[in-house]
Amino acid sequence: MTPELLAARRIIRRGQVITLLGLLAAAGVYVIALRYTPVEVRQGLAQKIFYVHAPAAWGALVAFAVVGLVSILYLWLQDERLDLFAASSAEVGIAFSLVMLTTGPIWGKTVWGTWWTWDARLTLTLFLFFLFVGYLALRAAVQDHGERARFSAVVGIMGLVLVPFIHLSVYLFRTLHPQPVLLKPSAPSMPPEMLRALLSGMAAFTMLYIGFVVLRYGLARLDNLREGAGDAV
Amino acid sequence: MPFETPQNGGFLLAAYVVAAVIYLAYAGSLFMRAGRAMREAGRGGSGAGGP
Numbered sequence: 001m002t003p004e005l006l007a008a009r010r011i012i013r014r015g016q017v018i019t020l021l022g023l024l025a026a027a028g029v030y031v032i033a034l035r036y037t038p039v040e041v042r043q044g045l046a047q048k049i050f051y052v053h054a055p056a057a058w059g060a061l062v063a064f065a066v067v068g069l070v071s072i073l074y075l076w077l078q079d080e081r082l083d084l085f086a087a088s089s090a091e092v093g094i095a096f097s098l099v100m101l102t103t104g105p106i107w108g109k110t111v112w113g114t115w116w117t118w119d120a121r122l123t124l125t126l127f128l129f130f131l132f133v134g135y136l137a138l139r140a141a142v143q144d145h146g147e148r149a150r151f152s153a154v155v156g157i158m159g160l161v162l163v164p165f166i167h168l169s170v171y172l173f174r175t176l177h178p179q180p181v182l183l184k185p186s187a188p189s190m191p192p193e194m195l196r197a198l199l200s201g202m203a204a205f206t207m208l209y210i211g212f213v214v215l216r217y218g219l220a221r222l223d224n225l226r227e228g229a230g231d232a233v
Numbered sequence: 234m235p236f237e238t239p240q241n242g243g244f245l246l247a248a249y250v251v252a253a254v255i256y257l258a259y260a261g262s263l264f265m266r267a268g269r270a271m272r273e274a275g276r277g278g279s280g281a282g283g284p
Contacts, residue, residue, distance in 0.1 A: 009274070023256070023260060030249060030253075048245050092259075107248065110239065110244045216263060219266055
């Protein structure tokens with residue numbers, strides 16, 4: 001067995017362990033949110049969707065920001081591993097986006113009275129999701145590995161440009177979406193029990209993101225070896 | 234008129250179930266792909282699908 005193959009297997013094993021720990025931590029967040037946080041008087045139990053929705057949004061934005069940053073590094077260093085890592089983070093970002101884009105409307109239906117509204121935050125987030133679906137489609141469509149890596153790096157960097165706009169959209173535009181309660185210049189605007197649950201969620205889903213990306217990256221490395229020299233994932 | 238807290242536990246349940254299904258399905262798919270790829274790599278054959 002070659003050293004490259006052993007390294008890929010080791011990365012996969014690490015990814016599996018971190019993913020399992022992340023899933024356990026996520027289950028713990030469910031318990032904390034359901035049992036140990038107060039019911040918000042105006043929104044009712046649906047407010048607790050926030051403890052799953054906000055970490056999913058965090059995970060998605062981190063994933064897409066990582067794609068952009070690693071893509072910049074790829075264009076600079078031309079290291080194929082960076083391209084594989086960016087592609088892995090994009091796929092994981094799609095999974096987190098799906099959670100964000102499904103739990104958000106469920107909350108919106110009961111609190112806003114509508115599943116969806118074309119406000120700036122929601123619309124930009126949907127565009128970002130489609131951009132990275134396009135990123136993966138592009139990778140599937142281009143056969144030459146050098147071109148695939150270069151083209152997708154450019155798309156990944158475009159996505160990175162959108163990320164700060166999405167975070168700041170609640171300040172820049174008139175929007176229905178709630179203002180940030182955590183990532184803002186002033187102190188967190190939440191009761192301590194709710195803040196603890198939110199921070200636990202952020203930590204757990206960040207661990208899950210890391211586990212998914214490491215596991216996916218190991219798989220990409222293994223597949224790269226399978227395709228042999230020159231034929232990347 | 235006194236304010237009544239809305240009874241919307243069903244929405245909470247739906248959101249938590251949807252999120253769990255997506256995360257578990259993706260984790261399951263990664264574990265299955267990893268298992269298959271490592272078995273095939275061990276045999277010296279072909280393996281995982283790339284992103």
